[in-house]
Amino acid sequence: MSDEHRPNPLREGLSTKAVPQPCAIVIFGATGDLTHRKLVPALYNIAADGELPPAVAVIGFARRPKTDEEFRAEMEEATRKFSRQTVRDEIWDGFAKSLFYHQSEFGDEAGYKTLADRLEKLDQESGTRGNRLFYFAASPDKFETIINNLKSAGLNKTSEGAWARVILEKPFGSDLASARHLNRVVQASFTEDQTYRIDHFLGKETAQNILVLRFANAIFEPLWNTRYIDHVQITAAETLGVENRAGYYETAGALRDMVQNHLLQLLCLVGMEAPTDLSANSIRDEKVKVVRSLRRFEEDEVGSRVVRAQYTAGAIAGKPVVAYREEQGVDPKSQTETYVALRLLVDNWRWSDVPIYVRVGKRLPKSGTEISVHFKKAPQVLFNRGSQVIEQNVLVIRIQPDEGISLRMQAKVPGTSFRTEPVKMDFHYGTSFGKASPEAYERLLLDAMAGDATLFARRDEVEQAWAFIDTIEEAWAAKEDAPKLCTYPAGSWGPEEADELLARDGRSWRRL
Numbered sequence: 001m002s003d004e005h006r007p008n009p010l011r012e013g014l015s016t017k018a019v020p021q022p023c024a025i026v027i028f029g030a031t032g033d034l035t036h037r038k039l040v041p042a043l044y045n046i047a048a049d050g051e052l053p054p055a056v057a058v059i060g061f062a063r064r065p066k067t068d069e070e071f072r073a074e075m076e077e078a079t080r081k082f083s084r085q086t087v088r089d090e091i092w093d094g095f096a097k098s099l100f101y102h103q104s105e106f107g108d109e110a111g112y113k114t115l116a117d118r119l120e121k122l123d124q125e126s127g128t129r130g131n132r133l134f135y136f137a138a139s140p141d142k143f144e145t146i147i148n149n150l151k152s153a154g155l156n157k158t159s160e161g162a163w164a165r166v167i168l169e170k171p172f173g174s175d176l177a178s179a180r181h182l183n184r185v186v187q188a189s190f191t192e193d194q195t196y197r198i199d200h201f202l203g204k205e206t207a208q209n210i211l212v213l214r215f216a217n218a219i220f221e222p223l224w225n226t227r228y229i230d231h232v233q234i235t236a237a238e239t240l241g242v243e244n245r246a247g248y249y250e251t252a253g254a255l256r257d258m259v260q261n262h263l264l265q266l267l268c269l270v271g272m273e274a275p276t277d278l279s280a281n282s283i284r285d286e287k288v289k290v291v292r293s294l295r296r297f298e299e300d301e302v303g304s305r306v307v308r309a310q311y312t313a314g315a316i317a318g319k320p321v322v323a324y325r326e327e328q329g330v331d332p333k334s335q336t337e338t339y340v341a342l343r344l345l346v347d348n349w350r351w352s353d354v355p356i357y358v359r360v361g362k363r364l365p366k367s368g369t370e371i372s373v374h375f376k377k378a379p380q381v382l383f384n385r386g387s388q389v390i391e392q393n394v395l396v397i398r399i400q401p402d403e404g405i406s407l408r409m410q411a412k413v414p415g416t417s418f419r420t421e422p423v424k425m426d427f428h429y430g431t432s433f434g435k436a437s438p439e440a441y442e443r444l445l446l447d448a449m450a451g452d453a454t455l456f457a458r459r460d461e462v463e464q465a466w467a468f469i470d471t472i473e474e475a476w477a478a479k480e481d482a483p484k485l486c487t488y489p490a491g492s493w494g495p496e497e498a499d500e501l502l503a504r505d506g507r508s509w510r511r512l
């Protein structure tokens with residue numbers, strides 16, 4: 001029986017949440033950005049909230065020579081800068097004692113043998129019980145080498161009663177073929193149950209709340225289908241540009257960077273059927289059906305259904321910013337898209353003929369991720385006849401910032417006539433619950449320590465998503481008649497062509 005289906009009789013009736021267990025967490029790529037900005041600050045916050053298991057050792061594995069002390073000092077500086085909560089000295093001091101540094105090239109087999117020895121020693125000294133979590137925060141082209149070396153050092157196996165798991169950062173491949181290859185490589189050493197593919201959007205509180213909204217409230221589900229929903233919009237807007245990630249972004253572009261993973265995951269949560277239970281596989285079974293039902297584009301359709309664009313020079317919040325092609329490390333003739341808008345259809349009974357418009361872009365005027373569900377119009381036979389139109393009801397799920405949900409509806413304007421206007425019912429996480437949500441990485445690290453893979457992508461989800469994305473990438477890469485790369489000034493809401501994509505259907509993008 002797999003980890004996730006094994007009931008624990010002692011916990012039955014007590015809690016439905018799996019418990020994080022003592023373990024050693026080895027971070028490959030310990031000197032990189034992700035470790036500094038996200039991973040170690042997340043672990044510190046878990047410790048500060050008192051949720052870290054009693055014995056945890058964090059071992060940074062990287063190339064540069066460094067002592068444990070130097071690593072601790074570096075991590076302290078990063079955590080003070082990036083932590084969600086202000087760092088408290090007394091908590092940091094205790095936490096820092098569990099940080100260690102292991103110097104080795106990723107390709108050096110001997111480095112893994114010494115790692116194995118070190119982990120065994122830590123088990124004795126710190127009580128990590130032989131449990132190991134290997135976090136792949138290194139560049140993806142190193143994944144295969146690291147996996148193979150872990151196996152050669154016997155680190156994919158554990159002692160009786162212990163576990164070993166791998167967490168793999170995105171991008172998981174760059175197309176279907178490479179994702180399949182990586183899956184084969186991983187699974188030659190670790191089983192699917194041991195494999196945790198990160199999609200940090202799934203760790204966001206508001207993304208998880210989509211399931212609660214849909215399946216813990218009786219009022220939405222009966223309306224959640226083609227009879228009542230006119231269309232859905234999913235937007236992920238960022239004011240940031242490519243920052244210092246040109247090397248990666250030039251090979252990815254917005255479609256691979258954001259749509260293949262994060263936005264398709266959100267679409268799955270909005271579109272899926274109710275799972276039979278909350279186990280990882282039940283939820284993922286339903287999600288993967290949505291991706292499988294996405295209507296594939298014919299090559300000659302891509303141009304009219306998908307808009308790709310790149311930002312030119314402009315201004316964000318009044319400050320001038322350079323064009324993408326002038327960013328450091330970017331090819332001056334780059335064809336990489338920093339914006340994509342798509343018109344998608346999900347071919348199943350629930351969603352038949354309901355367009356799902358997805359857009360994502362860098363250097364837009366505002367940062368925000370949201371899903372808006374636009375319901376069909378009420379017949380305009382009673383109110384506002386012949387005058388102003390009655391606007392549709394819109395349910396907005398704000399993933400970030402200002403996390404919450406709002407419902408737009410019509411209300412009577414006070415006065416002697418029966419004129420109506422749209423008003424908003426609003427739920428804000430901050431004010432309703434009075435506490436800040438944990439960062440996505442906090443939740444995901446805790447889940448991995450607990451052996452709960454619900455919020456991680458399964459092999460078939462990732463491969464199906466790539467199969468869909470590949471049809472678009474292939475059309476874009478065509479030598480002849482490839483759909484054009486449009487442009488938009490930084491600080492604008494994207495290219496005109498994206499507005500036309502909706503205007504052709506008589507619709508427009510919601511203003512964030």
Ligand code: BG6
Nearest residue numbers: 170200238240257258262369400
């Ligand atoms: C990452 C992308 O996965 O998600 C980035 O690689 C993007 O390009 C980021 O900026 C957005 O995540 P968040 O949590 O900041 O919205």
